[in-house]
Amino acid sequence: MSDKPKVAFYWCASCGGCEEAVVDLAEKILDVVAAVDIVFWPVALDFKRKDVEAMEDGSILATFVNGAIRTTEQEEMVELLRRKSQLLIAFGSCSHLGGIPGLANLWDRRSVFETVYVESPSTENPDRVFPETEHKEDGYSVTLPGFFNTVRTLDQVVDTDYYIPGCAPTPKIIWQAVETLLSGELPPKGTVLAPDYALCEECPRKDTKPETLALTEFKRPHEVVIEEDKCLLAQGLLCMGPATRAGCEALCIKGNMPCTGCFGPTSRVKDQGAKFLAAITSMIDSNDEAKIARIVERIPDPVGTFYRYSLPASLLRRKKLETT
Amino acid sequence: MADERKTGFEPKIVAFFCNWCTYLAADLAGTARMKHAPNARVIRVMCSGRVDPQFVLEAFAKGADGVLIGGCHPGDCHYQEGNYKALRRYNLLKRMLKDMGIEEERFRLEWISASEAERLKWAVDDMVEKLKALGPLNLAVPSEDFAEGVSVA
Numbered sequence: 001m002s003d004k005p006k007v008a009f010y011w012c013a014s015c016g017g018c019e020e021a022v023v024d025l026a027e028k029i030l031d032v033v034a035a036v037d038i039v040f041w042p043v044a045l046d047f048k049r050k051d052v053e054a055m056e057d058g059s060i061l062a063t064f065v066n067g068a069i070r071t072t073e074q075e076e077m078v079e080l081l082r083r084k085s086q087l088l089i090a091f092g093s094c095s096h097l098g099g100i101p102g103l104a105n106l107w108d109r110r111s112v113f114e115t116v117y118v119e120s121p122s123t124e125n126p127d128r129v130f131p132e133t134e135h136k137e138d139g140y141s142v143t144l145p146g147f148f149n150t151v152r153t154l155d156q157v158v159d160t161d162y163y164i165p166g167c168a169p170t171p172k173i174i175w176q177a178v179e180t181l182l183s184g185e186l187p188p189k190g191t192v193l194a195p196d197y198a199l200c201e202e203c204p205r206k207d208t209k210p211e212t213l214a215l216t217e218f219k220r221p222h223e224v225v226i227e228e229d230k231c232l233l234a235q236g237l238l239c240m241g242p243a244t245r246a247g248c249e250a251l252c253i254k255g256n257m258p259c260t261g262c263f264g265p266t267s268r269v270k271d272q273g274a275k276f277l278a279a280i281t282s283m284i285d286s287n288d289e290a291k292i293a294r295i296v297e298r299i300p301d302p303v304g305t306f307y308r309y310s311l312p313a314s315l316l317r318r319k320k321l322e323t324t
Numbered sequence: 325m326a327d328e329r330k331t332g333f334e335p336k337i338v339a340f341f342c343n344w345c346t347y348l349a350a351d352l353a354g355t356a357r358m359k360h361a362p363n364a365r366v367i368r369v370m371c372s373g374r375v376d377p378q379f380v381l382e383a384f385a386k387g388a389d390g391v392l393i394g395g396c397h398p399g400d401c402h403y404q405e406g407n408y409k410a411l412r413r414y415n416l417l418k419r420m421l422k423d424m425g426i427e428e429e430r431f432r433l434e435w436i437s438a439s440e441a442e443r444l445k446w447a448v449d450d451m452v453e454k455l456k457a458l459g460p461l462n463l464a465v466p467s468e469d470f471a472e473g474v475s476v477a
Contacts, residue, residue, distance in 0.1 A: 296419065
């Protein structure tokens with residue numbers, strides 16, 4: 001094998017969109033392949049876990065992990081890859097903040113299994129058979145990974161060097177990150193490889209955001225005809241721009257949809273959802289308790305809206321576990 | 325207290341009191357030698373509107389059993405409408421906390437003016453009583469959850 005820097009990709013609890021995002025680099029992917037050797041990438045290349053185990057510790061320059069940590073297998077794999085890699089990079093919202101799979105932190109193993117293996121309309125399971133971590137039959141034993149109650153971000157499991165935000169990260173963000181890592185001039189550990197200011201800063205509708213936003217009603221995208229050149233907050237839509245890191249170049253907003261917050265918070269914010277909650281409630285144009293209550297009732301799912309990508313990384317991390 | 329688990333439980337309350345009203349009421353209660361439950365850890369803020377929802381979440385995440393915010397009566401805010409901002413945030417935050425499994429009684433907003441030491445005493449005592457009935461919050465995500473392969477529901 002050549003002496004080019006070695007790079008690995010791995011996926012945990014994710015949808016595959018981050019793998020697509022790598023391919024989305026289009027012809028630039030050829031520059032990446034020219035600059036590095038990809039030594040492990042389960043979705044695209046036929047290397048196995050034993051190949052990674054055989055590598056020397058620290059022999060991989062950088063491993064990009066997408067997906068949240070949900071099972072014992074994922075935990076073992078990221079621990080293994082951490083040992084083998086000089087740099088471990090959380091790639092995409094799930095790995096960075098928990099992402100959509102992180103919303104499962106509103107439930108636990110029991111309720112997730114109950115829904116998936118018993119209650120879902122297409123399931124018939126009268127004997128209540130659930131996956132087991134070990135099953136013996138005729139003297140043989142088969143195993144499955146354990147399923148945790150709580151979804152975790154990559155850095156809640158192993159030491160993480162950098163973060164590439166986004167659901168999925170945009171080609172520009174990925175390419176800039178790769179260039180930064182290959183340049184040898186590494187930013188401080190823990191850096192999120194995207195601008196450190198709010199999305200509103202780079203929003204094409206910025207100039208239409210009024211000095212003071214005063215709202216008497218929150219609207220949902222399917223309920224209104226959205227004006228294409230006016231600040232979405234000013235139209236009463238819950239646009240997460242003020243509480244979200246820039247870098248995507250306002251992709252969703254250019255598609256006339258509000259920001260849902262996938263790039264996560266800026267470095268000075270501990271809890272993205274809390275900050276967005278503070279921002280939008282401050283915009284409510286009423287001092288009357290009953291009216292305020294009526295206005296906020298129009299938000300059907302505060303947790304799912306404010307923490308769409310960041311529940312495991314939030315201050316509370318999950319819904320309180322029912323102890324038995 | 326019939327429930328043994330709750331016997332002897334002293335709830336921890338993190339209390340954010342506005343400098344211009346509730347904090348002075350607490351001061352007055354002290355100089356008047358009023359007795360009230362000692363469970364509130366008071367943090368003085370310049371206005372109830374200064375209470376970032378992050379403060380509330382962090383208090384719960386770090387082990388508070390309840391969070392109490394004390395602000396000026398509607399119309400009395402030293403900064404015109406900081407207390408209204410607190411009210412708007414409180415409303416939605418309370419709902420969100422409920423979705424996260426934190427009971428409503430654990431998060432409270434009270435309007436208490438500088439002269440209302442009696443009301444401060446009532447608010448703290450009443451909250452302590454309700455929290456004692458609820459028991460500890462025990463919010464911490466248990467780490468043993470991750471320690472071993474997990475058996476099934």
